[in-house]
Amino acid sequence: MDAxxxxxxxxxxxxxxxxxxxxxxxxxxAGREDLxxxxxxxxxxxxxTTYPSYDSRGEAARIDAFAAxxxxxxxxxxxxxxxxPTVSRFETALARLEGTESAVAFASGMAALxxxxxxxxxxxxxxxxxxxxxxxxSDHLLNAGLLGSEVTWTDxxxxxxxxxxxxxxxxxxxxxxxxxxxxxxxAIAHACGSVPLLVDNTFATPVLQRPAEHGARLVLxxxxxxxxxxxxxxxxxxxxxxxxxxxxxxxxxxxxxxxHPLAGYLLLRGLSTLPxxxxxxxxxxxxxxxxxAADPRVARVHYPRIGGAMIAxxxxxxxxxVIGGVRLITPAVSLGSVxxxxxxxxxxxxxxxxEPDRQGxxxxxxxLRLSVGLEDVEDLxxxxxxxxxxxxxxxxxxxxxxAGR
Ligand SMILES: *Cc1c(COP(=O)(O)O)cnc(C)c1O
Numbered sequence: 404m405d406a407x408x409x410x411x412x413x414x415x416x417x418x419x420x421x422x423x424x425x426x427x428x429x430x431x432x433a434g435r436e437d438l439x440x441x442x443x444x445x446x447x448x449x450x451x452t453t454y455p456s457y458d459s460r461g462e463a464a465r466i467d468a469f470a471a472x473x474x475x476x477x478x479x480x481x482x483x484x485x486x487x488p489t490v491s492r493f494e495t496a497l498a499r500l501e502g503t504e505s506a507v508a509f510a511s512g513m514a515a516l517x518x519x520x521x522x523x524x525x526x527x528x529x530x531x532x533x534x535x536x537x538x539x540x541s542d543h544l545l546n547a548g549l550l551g552s553e554v555t556w557t558d559x560x561x562x563x564x565x566x567x568x569x570x571x572x573x574x575x576x577x578x579x580x581x582x583x584x585x586x587x588x589x590a591i592a593h594a595c596g597s598v599p600l601l602v603d604n605t606f607a608t609p610v611l612q613r614p615a616e617h618g619a620r621l622v623l624x625x626x627x628x629x630x631x632x633x634x635x636x637x638x639x640x641x642x643x644x645x646x647x648x649x650x651x652x653x654x655x656x657x658x659x660x661x662x663h664p665l666a667g668y669l670l671l672r673g674l675s676t677l678p679x680x681x682x683x684x685x686x687x688x689x690x691x692x693x694x695x696a697a698d699p700r701v702a703r704v705h706y707p708r709i710g711g712a713m714i715a716x717x718x719x720x721x722x723x724x725v726i727g728g729v730r731l732i733t734p735a736v737s738l739g740s741v742x743x744x745x746x747x748x749x750x751x752x753x754x755x756x757x758e759p760d761r762q763g764x765x766x767x768x769x770x771l772r773l774s775v776g777l778e779d780v781e782d783l784x785x786x787x788x789x790x791x792x793x794x795x796x797x798x799x800x801x802x803x804x805x806a807g808r
């Protein structure tokens with residue numbers, strides 16, 4: 404392999420193209436193959452809600468075909484809820500990066516998970532087996548049975564025993580939000596047997612982990628996070644085989660949680676820098692995780708074996724004072740942006756999970772979640788150091804107050 408290649412690990416075959424291409428190359432080119440022939444450089448944004456057609460017999464046949472098998476519409480678009488060319492580009496590119504046949508985009512990560520649950524429920528497969536922790540709202544959606552599903556929570560070793568004849572889905576996150584706990588995807592896929600395994604790959608991104616290679620049948624992203632990457636677009640996507648994708652398209656058409664074309668454009672653009680953003684932020688995060696682990700004010704650091712740009716850590720002092728003490732880092736929920744964000748999961752991202760379940764999943768009240776961005780590592784450390792200092796003096800003051808009472 405050429406010594407100048409930055410990407411010796413992530414090379415894989417692309418469709419029927421000859422040879423192997425690196426992920427970084429695919430990230431820039433996938434979903435744009437037709438542009439040169441059209442005399443275009445940037446992908447066009449198609450904002451049409453409807454499309455003219457003089458051939459209603461032809462349209463009837465195409466709609467019949469979609470209703471029968473949910474396959475992607477061939478020929479010109481019909482109506483924006485059925486499909487949009489700008490959004491399709493993003494879907495094509497994401498499927499390429501995840502190494503799946505297809506991908507179906509939605510208005511948000513939660514809309515994507517909802518569509519998967521509805522598609523399984525429609526087959527009478529209402530039972531879901533899931534491993535905690537999951538993102539707070541995913542946990543809530545499953546636990547509250549809002550869409551009529553019933554969940555059994557288990558650990559990875561208990562999955563096989565938890566399966567029932569009506570189990571339609573197994574759900575895991577790895578690294579998980581917010582503790583960064585990792586599971587063995589290959590072993591879990593094996594334990595699932597014929598039940599589809601859904602892996603939420605939001606934290607890892609296809610740059611660090613491609614769950615389909617380990618046997619996952621559905622790979623879900625909150626595209627709002629790393630895929631968009633700039634904190635200015637909301638979206639969700641499921642990468643999977645065409646059989647499952649066609650069911651998801653039918654659900655999307657019938658329930659309407661479509662991704663806006665402008666969001667599709669921004670997500671396609673986001674993918675082109677995904678590998679470089681994830682690698683740069685991960686290098687900074689690894690350095691910060693090391694410094695936090697060596698800091699006496701920090702009780703525990705969770706940093707994934709596969710790396711990444713997320714860090715979770717528990718402080719001895721008051722976690723709320725750390726949030727109140729940052730100046731460069733943005734105190735905000737969400738993650739995966741070019742700027743570094745910090746939040747307190749027990750107060751925000753996982754607040755909706757009942758406290759015992761939250762604690763049981765390892766989300767302690769002292770846990771903070773840091774999404775490392777692209778700033779200089781020394782500037783970030785200076786800010787964290789100051790915020791930790793504020794938290795520990797606060798903690799000491801509080802201890803003194805209690806002692807003096
Ligand atoms: C944010 C998030 C979601 C939900 O995505 P939205 O785009 O906010 O709907 C799902 N899974 C994980 C791991 C997330 O971090």
